[in-house]
Amino acid sequence: MSVRELVVLGTASQVPTRHRNHNGYVLRWDGEGILFDPGEGTQRQMLRAGVAAHDLNRICVTHFHGDHSLGLAGVIQRINLDRVPHPVTAHYPRSGQRFFDRLRYATAYRETVEITQAPVDADGPVADTGAYTLHTARLSHPVESYGYRLVEPDGRRMLPERLAAHGVRGPDVGRLQRDGVLGGVTLDDVSEVRRGQRFAFVMDTRLCDGVYALADGCDMLVIESTFLDEDVALAEEHGHLTAGQAARVALDAGVGHLVLTHFSQRYTDPAEFERQARAAGFDGDLTVAHDLLRVPLPKRRTS
Numbered sequence: 001m002s003v004r005e006l007v008v009l010g011t012a013s014q015v016p017t018r019h020r021n022h023n024g025y026v027l028r029w030d031g032e033g034i035l036f037d038p039g040e041g042t043q044r045q046m047l048r049a050g051v052a053a054h055d056l057n058r059i060c061v062t063h064f065h066g067d068h069s070l071g072l073a074g075v076i077q078r079i080n081l082d083r084v085p086h087p088v089t090a091h092y093p094r095s096g097q098r099f100f101d102r103l104r105y106a107t108a109y110r111e112t113v114e115i116t117q118a119p120v121d122a123d124g125p126v127a128d129t130g131a132y133t134l135h136t137a138r139l140s141h142p143v144e145s146y147g148y149r150l151v152e153p154d155g156r157r158m159l160p161e162r163l164a165a166h167g168v169r170g171p172d173v174g175r176l177q178r179d180g181v182l183g184g185v186t187l188d189d190v191s192e193v194r195r196g197q198r199f200a201f202v203m204d205t206r207l208c209d210g211v212y213a214l215a216d217g218c219d220m221l222v223i224e225s226t227f228l229d230e231d232v233a234l235a236e237e238h239g240h241l242t243a244g245q246a247a248r249v250a251l252d253a254g255v256g257h258l259v260l261t262h263f264s265q266r267y268t269d270p271a272e273f274e275r276q277a278r279a280a281g282f283d284g285d286l287t288v289a290h291d292l293l294r295v296p297l298p299k300r301r302t303s
Contacts (some may be wrong), residue, residue: 203224
């Protein structure tokens, strides 16, 4: 049975708190697992969330600030300790290669698993599995940072009433799906486009073109909202977004489900992030993330 969900491991920015671990997010996509931004403590949070090293096929690091990458050492060593039976690919900014190398080999351990290094240095697709294409876009932060966007190819939904009207049944349905035409009946006559799902992960950044490119038309957007709107000057200075800014991006981009995360420890009321996001005009599904939360991806759109 296919599962598509976001597992939130941590939601703190800069430093962990009593209630929030450093960043960490796992996207379960059918039979694959993509780990985003493993901050300090990620390995333990995975255990608490029921995510095993065997579940991971890909690691995506947006940038090399500690709250987004210090957990790499433990996660990579756990992948090797558990002898994960498949290759794991790691994406990260090429400019941070020295940091990746230091974290990968922070201490002695026995390497038993192939970790494919796939550094990122430009916008565009970085992986195509057939089931999805993974894209990156440059963000605006004091250190080089990239966001990630996963796009599923569009498919077709067969419409039983149209199939019946054209007399297409049994094995002929499969033939029509494979060949595109059967006895003068085309695929367009008996089906409609099933839009592929789109997911974006946007961490530390000011507003920039890359934010909008990543968010465009997404079924789910996971985006930092480090600050509340009254601290917009601080957000700009340190290369971050406010709750209102993140919500307006989601509104303009036609996002289905907005997930806010990466909260400054200066705030004690998480509900204020939702209030400001709603005040900015976003009226879609909205989640203010907390540690160990599981968020299912929305149902596929029909167009």
